Amino acid sequence: MTLRFFLRQIVAAVAESVAKETGLVLPDGFAPRIDYTPDLKFGHYATPAAMELAKAFRQNPRAIAEKLIAAIDGRAFSKIELAGAGFINFTLNQTAIGKVAAFADLNAWLVSNESEIHSDKVIFEYVSANPTGPMNIVSARAASVGDSLTRIMKAAGHKVTREYYVNDYGNQVEKLGLSFAYRYLQKFKAVTLPEDCYQGEYVIEYLDAMLDAGQVDNALLLSADKIASLNEAEWLAQASRVFAPLGVSAILGEQQKDLKSFRTEFDRFFSEASLHASGAVLAAGDALEKKGKVAVSDGAKVFLSKEYGDDKDRVIVRSDGRPTYLLADIAYHADKVARGFNSIIDIWGPDHHGYIARLSGALKALGFGETPGQQFKVIISQQVNLLENGEPVVMSKRLGKFQTMRDLIQKIPVDVCRYFFVTRGLNTHLDFDLTLALDQSKKNPVYYVQYANARIHSIFRECGEPPGHINIEHLAVSAAGQAEREALLFWLLRFPELVQDIARNYEIQRLPEYLYQTATLFTSFYHAKNNRIKDLLAANAGEAALLLSLCNLTTQVIETGLALIGITAVREMHREDAD
């Protein structure tokens, strides 16, 4: 059990008993907050519960706090104090700590703590870049954050499915096919690529690969002889239909390679075209119509999204009968609902924020959210400004000038990229300066964290492996009165609480911050004279073993934490150059 959960149960129980005794009623759904104290000298945890209750009880917070304190069974504590305007500060005693946080191994503890949260069946969609070109740096950001968040949610105890939506249907795909057709034609004839085609050179590369692999149908193949009598318009129409799916699968394949090298995984790549093929798209329109949320305007069917806060109603079936992208997306999300997910989370790009109202409106119209616990959450990933030498790099797929995710991975180690992307909240604009990332690579925080871990393993190599079994009570006893040990130990014990928090609020940046602080606390522990394990080995073997055990817990936290953000935890580090 986490210490925080233990305290929350206690405070909730005494709040209830105090309320009952005095004939008062707790606020609806009252769950006391358990916070960390600003400093361990105030205790391990604090609760502002008395302040939160002040209004409902119409009493002075300090008076409430006194009643709460009086009602608490003090056996687990060495100190409970009333502080400030009505904070209650808790200092747990070592026996209680050992009993509550009883674990021999960090991962076992994480698993045993899963019961503290309400486990959700979650579908998490992220990246979902269009299969019309290589992925850019915004996709890399979404990949880092989405992948890390899903790992964290799983660690907290949720059932998570990771999905990537492939927009392999519609105008853009047709244009992609046309771009391939033109590029092929250009090999035999001087024709200009139309402006609305994809201008990037990558089309030529993929085209050549297709031709080499013999994927292009013989009937379409051109030659110098054929060119003279060619009906160009007809050929282009035919060729673009053939090239479109080939192009999509080639580009998707490359995207998947990039994602893999970025250590980003998905359980499924969901094809938009499959929704059209199965009739699911139009069926979604019918479902909305049955709910009375569809009107006809100028021959088109519109979804009445204004009822859900959108600024205008949105077309879902065009006047020519073709469904819009929105309807396909509604169908896709209806499919997620049908698969039984009750938590649907998407990461979208910054240009899609206006889209939230209409899609969440459609889900509501279809009845999603009526069952308690169902939620649809969109996390908007803000822009990434790519800088090189302080100058912005222009990104435009159409013009073919852009920094791809692959360029990024080739320039900067994946560990550094991933760490960099998760150090900022998704809702902030991000300046990624390539030169800076390279220049500072040696002073990069990710190396600092890895270094701390390598140091621990160096201690193990030097002083012997730690005992396999971690005994928290013994660690707490040995930490008593030793500032560095105490700071490190209680910081480490917060790790599962942090995992729970991030799984709830998606604030991924808190994990790298935590790990950095872990490394800092460890090095300060390491430098304290009384913690020199090497010296203790002969003098006090028992204490040496305890400190090795504390190091063991530290490395478990660092390695598990790094794994949650997809970063390698090295156990030995080597300088790249001599200076």
Add this chain to the structure above:
RNA sequence: GCGCCCGUAGCUCAGCUGGAUAGAGUGUCAGACUACGAAUCUGAAGGUCAAUGGUUCGACUCCAUUCGGGCGCACCA
């Protein structure tokens, strides 16, 4: 015009559903290697949290207005 994000130390940014003295890194300055790895550590300086008003026991956090910076507003996907 409407909507979204941002404004915190010289620079890049944290600040956990409102909570105790606003924190890191980097840069600057002053120190520390006969030390399980100096890819390190210790210390100093650096702030009117863009501005104004409001809400309350309490505001960087919530609300309103203003000023700055960025982005988006299709029968494209």
